[in-house]
Amino acid sequence: MPTATLFRASCLWFVVLGLAGATWDIADAQGPRKVEAFVGPFPSWRQVHCTGQDDTALLQDRLNTLGRSGSKVLYIQPGTCRxxxxxxxxxxxxxxxxxxxxxxxxxxxADTKIVWGGPSGTDQHMLEADGVAFSRFGRSxxxxxxCASNVVYELHGGELIAETMFYQGVCRTACLTV
Structure with a gap:
């Protein structure tokens, strides 16, 4: 087999495995289970590193441009965002x-946390998603x-909201109000 063809076949196999998701079996007290490997962050992703003080303005600045210009992925580095x-x-x-x-x-x-440090009340939402569709939130x-009444409060803003996915994450207080 020519070297170029072998190289292309190897690359294709790598892509197929990557799209399938890297998983492996582990065993613990609950028996064997599949664990998905996290791959990333990639250089093309926007990244933010929180200080643990008041990170509201920093995160809001990144959210203002997310999906509007540049990368559509915002990666929050390990740490606590307040x-x-x-x-x-x-x-x-x-x-x-x-x-x-x-x-x-x-x-x-386990190591990426967004923690509410604001006032308590029934109208205190950690994140208001208005007109967000076909999107993913996870691994945090x-x-x-x-104190916060909702973690994610989803508004519809007159647009169809569809296929927004929350995965591999933990929500404390209330998780989702639509």
């Missing part, structure tokens, strides 16, 4: 229209600290 007011994504957050096909991703729910812990 927010003291609601983060906004979609309508009114950097534009007048919603956003599609974006990803907000942490490293791992959203902790309302018993």
């Amino acid at each position: 927010i003291t007011s609601t983060l906004h994504l979609g309508h009114g957050a950097g534009g007048q229209v919603g956003v599609k096909y974006i990803t907000l991703l942490g490293h791992d729910p 812990t959203w902790d309302g600290a018993g």
